[in-house]
Amino acid sequence: MTDPGPNGARATTRRSQPAPDVSRNAGDLSRFHPQTRAVLAGRGGPLADGAVNPPVHRASTLVIDTLDGLYGEGKRTYALEGMAVHQALRSALLEISGGAGATLAPSGLAAVTLALMTIARDGGEILVVDSCYGPTRRLCDTLMKRLGLRTRYYPARIGERIADLMTTETCAVILESPGSLTFELQDVPAITAVCRARGVPTIIDDTWSAGVYFDPFKHGVDLSVQALTKYQGGHADVLVGAVISADAAMAQRVNRTCREMGLGVSADDAYLTLRGIRTMPVRLAAQSAAALTLAQWLETRAEIARVLHPALPSHPDHAIWARDFTGAAGLFGLVLRPMTKPALKAMLEGYALFSLGFSWGGYESLIIPCDPQITRTAEAWTAEGPLLRLSIGLEHPDDLMADLAEGFARAAAAS
Numbered sequence: 001m002t003d004p005g006p007n008g009a010r011a012t013t014r015r016s017q018p019a020p021d022v023s024r025n026a027g028d029l030s031r032f033h034p035q036t037r038a039v040l041a042g043r044g045g046p047l048a049d050g051a052v053n054p055p056v057h058r059a060s061t062l063v064i065d066t067l068d069g070l071y072g073e074g075k076r077t078y079a080l081e082g083m084a085v086h087q088a089l090r091s092a093l094l095e096i097s098g099g100a101g102a103t104l105a106p107s108g109l110a111a112v113t114l115a116l117m118t119i120a121r122d123g124g125e126i127l128v129v130d131s132c133y134g135p136t137r138r139l140c141d142t143l144m145k146r147l148g149l150r151t152r153y154y155p156a157r158i159g160e161r162i163a164d165l166m167t168t169e170t171c172a173v174i175l176e177s178p179g180s181l182t183f184e185l186q187d188v189p190a191i192t193a194v195c196r197a198r199g200v201p202t203i204i205d206d207t208w209s210a211g212v213y214f215d216p217f218k219h220g221v222d223l224s225v226q227a228l229t230k231y232q233g234g235h236a237d238v239l240v241g242a243v244i245s246a247d248a249a250m251a252q253r254v255n256r257t258c259r260e261m262g263l264g265v266s267a268d269d270a271y272l273t274l275r276g277i278r279t280m281p282v283r284l285a286a287q288s289a290a291a292l293t294l295a296q297w298l299e300t301r302a303e304i305a306r307v308l309h310p311a312l313p314s315h316p317d318h319a320i321w322a323r324d325f326t327g328a329a330g331l332f333g334l335v336l337r338p339m340t341k342p343a344l345k346a347m348l349e350g351y352a353l354f355s356l357g358f359s360w361g362g363y364e365s366l367i368i369p370c371d372p373q374i375t376r377t378a379e380a381w382t383a384e385g386p387l388l389r390l391s392i393g394l395e396h397p398d399d400l401m402a403d404l405a406e407g408f409a410r411a412a413a414a415s
């Protein structure tokens, strides 16, 4: 199955038919591990001219040979539709996370917007998880509201009780698991079962799992959003997003909306993202292992009230993580015991390895205090002390541990 797409001539169904003009691996890649598929997907083909990687066409205009070709159905006539490198990137995404079509967007937030614009209905209502990514909440409370779409926020752990909130006006349910900053896990299959029974589409922000550690489509989700800026890009140098659709009909709707909105991704950014994907599963495994080591060590520290890491048995939703995920990303939270502001400042500003920064998923470790940006309206966030979020990079875990230990010592000296 193929469907016409605005970000390239075709969006391919995973494994059954990889993009014909860029993939020499036209066969079924499903027998391989994700790590191997990430290396093979979207490679080669006649356009690559023998090179391992696809060409980067810096293009706007495409010149067409014939009059018929100018208006011929299904022909790519403008580079906003995407070139070979976009097609290769989309193939790679589908190989890794499954789904019937991948549509690219110029950032993760643009991908959230694209998914919402695809299902938005004037006068409709969407149910959005209270622990969603902050700018997703801003999008719902501002632009979507102006366009006539109402939003109701629901507690992350609602499970099948989502049914109690649904009305005839409900046109979509938005999930994110784990939640941004506070790391609650959702019972995704319980929620999607209710939604499917009522014909209400679901959208999940699956950026945390990178589409590697969680399979949204196996769990009944219709649209999966990936901020490729994070683990796929992996090097803090690119902003790209994707909406991945469970079936061809939904992929067509997303592609049409993307065309209507005029969204595009530069060939250079698509190339960088695809290059990141080649090493993503390996980076992710290293970052995942280091993050768990650090999380376990942090649990033993007197300065810490709670570590919010789904792979720790102490996490309240650990059973859901063990049931639905095959791994954990390198991003987790921790609640400190109460600490004075000067102590927190001394700790956070003095690290040799951890930098203060809002993104995550790159090769470099980051830390942020989260309290100033937490907004919860369905269920209050309560904690024993300040909330921090750590994104673990590729530095050696021993060095990161020493860096954090020195931070605790600075905090003690400043209290």
Ligand SMILES: Cc1ncc(COP(=O)(O)O)c(C=O)c1O
Pocket: 107, 108, 109, 110, 133, 180, 205, 207, 208, 227, 228, 229, 239, 240, 241, 358, 359, 360
């Ligand atoms: C969970 C989540 N979704 C989406 C995004 C948005 O991605 P981008 O920064 O590419 O817009 C982010 C960025 O931090 C995020 O954390």
